Amino acid sequence: MRRWLALVLAALFCLFGCSCRTEPKAEVLFYFFDVGQGDCTLIRTKDGDVLIDAGTEDAEQLLCLRLEQLGVTELALAVFTHPDEDHIGGADGVLSQFPAREVWLNGGSMENVAGTLLLQAAERSNSDVAVVKAGMLWSLGELQLTVLYPDSSLGDGGNEDSIVLRVAFGETVAIFSGDAGAEQEQRMLKRFGEAHLDCDLYKVGHHGSNTSSSKAFLEAMTPEYAVISCGAGNSFGHPTGEVLSRLEAVGADVKRTDLLGEILFACDGDQLWFLDE
Ligand SMILES: [Zn+2]
Numbered sequence: 001m002r003r004w005l006a007l008v009l010a011a012l013f014c015l016f017g018c019s020c021r022t023e024p025k026a027e028v029l030f031y032f033f034d035v036g037q038g039d040c041t042l043i044r045t046k047d048g049d050v051l052i053d054a055g056t057e058d059a060e061q062l063l064c065l066r067l068e069q070l071g072v073t074e075l076a077l078a079v080f081t082h083p084d085e086d087h088i089g090g091a092d093g094v095l096s097q098f099p100a101r102e103v104w105l106n107g108g109s110m111e112n113v114a115g116t117l118l119l120q121a122a123e124r125s126n127s128d129v130a131v132v133k134a135g136m137l138w139s140l141g142e143l144q145l146t147v148l149y150p151d152s153s154l155g156d157g158g159n160e161d162s163i164v165l166r167v168a169f170g171e172t173v174a175i176f177s178g179d180a181g182a183e184q185e186q187r188m189l190k191r192f193g194e195a196h197l198d199c200d201l202y203k204v205g206h207h208g209s210n211t212s213s214s215k216a217f218l219e220a221m222t223p224e225y226a227v228i229s230c231g232a233g234n235s236f237g238h239p240t241g242e243v244l245s246r247l248e249a250v251g252a253d254v255k256r257t258d259l260l261g262e263i264l265f266a267c268d269g270d271q272l273w274f275l276d277e
Helices: 002-022 060-069 091-097 113-124 182-197 215-221 241-249
Strands: 028-032 041-045 048-052 075-079 100-105 128-131 137-140 143-149 164-169 172-176 201-203 225-228 253-256 263-267 272-275
Touching: 060 091, 075 091, 075 137, 091 113, 100 113, 113 128, 143 182, 164 182, 182 215, 215 241, 241 253
Parallel strands: 048 075, 075 100, 100 128, 172 201, 201 225, 225 253
Antiparallel strands: 028 041, 028 263, 041 048, 137 143, 143 164, 164 172, 263 272
């Protein structure tokens, strides 16, 4: 009888001991908002908020409401990977309501409606606006950002020239690839090497288009999770079957905004976990 009791107590101790040890204490949250056929990610830390892209104009109102709901009041940094409507369409509304201390651009032409409104909103809120280049480092508390692209070979500033970011927090690394293409992935591989591209979380390039997420790039990253931001039933056929196969081949657990809506990950600097709520 005593032996049974000892076994039960040992099991309970182990259960509670284990759950205490592995109880995740989120220090950084990655929100991938459902902005239809577009991109928008918020990285929340105790030291401030970083936004990567702002979705389409159609999604702007809901996005602002969501940011308000989450208690965001301002942004430490807003990165606009490239000046296409599905990435900067909501920028005007977001920057007007949530002023950004810094705004990063890729150097592409801002001479379109969304670009003009973005620059006006950034000016109204006294943001420091900068065109960034590969190799640049930036930090917010313990969150460290490295710009992986564009390098000196900037083309027309469109999809292929998207700002690509490596975001590190402790042991966790996430790569946000905008709409960068396979050729640019090759350039990043050559410049930064596998060690710097190895990651846990990958925001899949160009909404899962076949022109991005090349085999070599994925094999260098080997992400545990891959997030695809795209609209349900979009006319581009994103994500393509080929990209899904390539992601599967490197063992990535794929999460899609068109199927799940908003997607949330948390990390504590040691481990990263998907919050299924
Ligand atoms: Zn896009």
